[in-house]
Amino acid sequence: MRLASLTLAACLALAAVATADPAPPPNSLDAILAAAPASAWRDIPQDRLVYLTLPQGRVIFETAPRFAPNHVANLRKLAAAHFFDGLFVVRVQDDYVTQWGDAAADRPRGGAAARLAAEFDHPYGSDEPFTPLPDPDTYAPETGFTDGFPVARDPLSGRAWLTHCYGMVGAGRDLAADSGNAGELYAVIGQAPRQLDRNVTLLGRVVQGMEYLSSLPRGHGDLGFYEKPEMRTKIIGLAFGDQLPAAEQVHLQALRTDTPAFAALLHNRRYRQDAFYKTPAGRIDVCNLPLPVREAK
Amino acid sequence: MRLASLTLAACLALAAVATADPAPPPNSLDAILAAAPASAWRDIPQDRLVYLTLPQGRVIFETAPRFAPNHVANLRKLAAAHFFDGLFVVRVQDDYVTQWGDAAADRPRGGAAARLAAEFDHPYGSDEPFTPLPDPDTYAPETGFTDGFPVARDPLSGRAWLTHCYGMVGAGRDLAADSGNAGELYAVIGQAPRQLDRNVTLLGRVVQGMEYLSSLPRGHGDLGFYEKPEMRTKIIGLAFGDQLPAAEQVHLQALRTDTPAFAALLHNRRYRQDAFYKTPAGRIDVCNLPLPVREAK
Numbered sequence: 001m002r003l004a005s006l007t008l009a010a011c012l013a014l015a016a017v018a019t020a021d022p023a024p025p026p027n028s029l030d031a032i033l034a035a036a037p038a039s040a041w042r043d044i045p046q047d048r049l050v051y052l053t054l055p056q057g058r059v060i061f062e063t064a065p066r067f068a069p070n071h072v073a074n075l076r077k078l079a080a081a082h083f084f085d086g087l088f089v090v091r092v093q094d095d096y097v098t099q100w101g102d103a104a105a106d107r108p109r110g111g112a113a114a115r116l117a118a119e120f121d122h123p124y125g126s127d128e129p130f131t132p133l134p135d136p137d138t139y140a141p142e143t144g145f146t147d148g149f150p151v152a153r154d155p156l157s158g159r160a161w162l163t164h165c166y167g168m169v170g171a172g173r174d175l176a177a178d179s180g181n182a183g184e185l186y187a188v189i190g191q192a193p194r195q196l197d198r199n200v201t202l203l204g205r206v207v208q209g210m211e212y213l214s215s216l217p218r219g220h221g222d223l224g225f226y227e228k229p230e231m232r233t234k235i236i237g238l239a240f241g242d243q244l245p246a247a248e249q250v251h252l253q254a255l256r257t258d259t260p261a262f263a264a265l266l267h268n269r270r271y272r273q274d275a276f277y278k279t280p281a282g283r284i285d286v287c288n289l290p291l292p293v294r295e296a297k
Numbered sequence: 298m299r300l301a302s303l304t305l306a307a308c309l310a311l312a313a314v315a316t317a318d319p320a321p322p323p324n325s326l327d328a329i330l331a332a333a334p335a336s337a338w339r340d341i342p343q344d345r346l347v348y349l350t351l352p353q354g355r356v357i358f359e360t361a362p363r364f365a366p367n368h369v370a371n372l373r374k375l376a377a378a379h380f381f382d383g384l385f386v387v388r389v390q391d392d393y394v395t396q397w398g399d400a401a402a403d404r405p406r407g408g409a410a411a412r413l414a415a416e417f418d419h420p421y422g423s424d425e426p427f428t429p430l431p432d433p434d435t436y437a438p439e440t441g442f443t444d445g446f447p448v449a450r451d452p453l454s455g456r457a458w459l460t461h462c463y464g465m466v467g468a469g470r471d472l473a474a475d476s477g478n479a480g481e482l483y484a485v486i487g488q489a490p491r492q493l494d495r496n497v498t499l500l501g502r503v504v505q506g507m508e509y510l511s512s513l514p515r516g517h518g519d520l521g522f523y524e525k526p527e528m529r530t531k532i533i534g535l536a537f538g539d540q541l542p543a544a545e546q547v548h549l550q551a552l553r554t555d556t557p558a559f560a561a562l563l564h565n566r567r568y569r570q571d572a573f574y575k576t577p578a579g580r581i582d583v584c585n586l587p588l589p590v591r592e593a594k
Binding site: 092094095118120135136137138139165166167175177189190191192193194195197198199210211214215216217218269272275276277278279280281283284285287288290 | 389391392432433434462463487488489490491494508511513514515566573575578581584
């Protein structure tokens with residue numbers, strides 16, 4: 001148990017002390033989450049969740065209709081038509097993306113469009129929620145969170161966009177900006193490829209089962225496509241939560257970013273206070289702060 | 298073939314045109330590397346390379362003796378004593394690290410130290426090579442490359458340190474800064490955990506076979522440690538290149554960063570010029586520029 005493993009030990013030691021002394025402020029991720037009231041969490045509705053079932057396990061991602069309303073709506077139609085069932089994970093490029101589906105597949109689409117206008121960014125307006133982060137970002141003037149998603153903003157243009165952090169899900173496309181339709185999706189499995197921001201439509205974030213996308217064998221063809229068909233992973237199904245029987249639904253909650261618990265978490269992640277860290281960074285990148293998600297009790 | 302897959306097509310199209318017209322400047326990664334002269338590459342000496350052999354395949358990392366001389370020297374002694382042979386990959390935490398070895402193992406060490414002073418950073422001096430990057434970094438005043446490794450610098454303190462980018466290799470330690478010895482190592486397999494910079498001794502970078510560390514099944518114990526021993530991956534061996542028979546050595550070359558080829562690559566990665574990108578970022582993070590490595594012809 002090395003390399004940061006003592007974080008938990010320090011937390012437990014602190015909890016033991018707290019029975020006798022006035023409780024100190026929680027100083028670890030686990031302690032902050034344990035101390036967060038129920039109101040610090042939001043339920044993720046089933047109609048926002050997409051369940052991608054693979055032989056290895058189930059991946060669940062939350063969709064972002066504020067940022068990609070047409071892609072999310074199109075994905076709903078494709079899912080209802082069982083468009084993905086029996087298609088494959090076709091590409092796993094190390095330190096980049098895992099990609100599945102086939103936008104051009106010749107199968108029932110349930111009225112879904114074959115091409116969609118890009119949803120790369122949008123004007124954010126004064127009423128759009130936004131929890132800003134305090135540190136400078138290499139790629140954008142501002143970063144933070146909206147609806148629980150990592151976001152960048154440009155106050156000069158008044159536009160906001162989702163950022164390509166680990167676990168973000170996007171719609172593959174061809175050369176034309178309007179050539180995607182959410183029939184082919186990818187998830188980021190390495191260092192955030194922020195150069196893709198505002199170049200591809202992001203539509204969600206994996207909230208459970210990420211390992212079933214990130215630990216797949218890498219492809220050895222160009223761009224990580226599998227050269228041998230037998231290396232592909234067959235998709236058992238892809239459906240929104242409200243398209244599934246209740247018994248198959250998972251009830252998830254995500255930490256709200258407009259709460260004291262999030263503020264405490266942000267501070268803790270910028271200034272690690274446990275005994276392992278000798279020089280706290282005092283900074284954080286928007287992609288180094290994956291928002292906590294838990295199963296509802 | 299979607300999502301940036303047309304980069305290659307655009308490059309090939311360009312190459313076809315170039316037979317008739319004056320050659321345009323290379324505008325893709327592949328074209329830039331193909332045009333780079335032999336002098337743009339440096340041979341990586343065998344005594345700098347470490348070969349970690351797993352049942353799945355061979356991982357090779359280049360060591361950074363300028364930054365971690367004592368850890369690299371200690372690792373050499375451990376390798377010579379076959380310290381790692383038969384130990385295991387014990388931890389795979391998604392979006393964080395893969396970790397192997399056992400610093401406390403009771404086995405021959407060949408005179409290697411059991412504890413080493415931290416090598417978190419060092420005074421860089423005016424003669425230390427450094428290729429700076431032009432864009433702001435969230436975590437450090439300056440970033441760039443030294444000896445082919447991603448580096449951060451603070452001109453105020455005059456200190457430099459390796460950064461925790463994808464594929465970087467470090468020495469696990471316990472709570473005390475001097476509790477590591479390179480008998481337990483980790484590699485970054487997700488978003489760069491830059492909060493670890495200057496908190497753990499980094500000593501190298503994977504230059505071949507990264508997928509054999511990044512695609513392993515994730516552990517489900519605390520911090521991604523495997524709970525079931527049978528999930529661990531057994532280490533067949535770990536040796537420096539010059540400790541291996543010539544027939545087992547791989548001759549690798551890395552792109553030098555003090556060359557026009559690197560400058561062209563940097564420009565290309567900041568301003569993607571192929572038809573896929575609609576809004577080039579114009580920026581790059583030090584962890585988004587993994588240096589090209591090739592097998593020598």
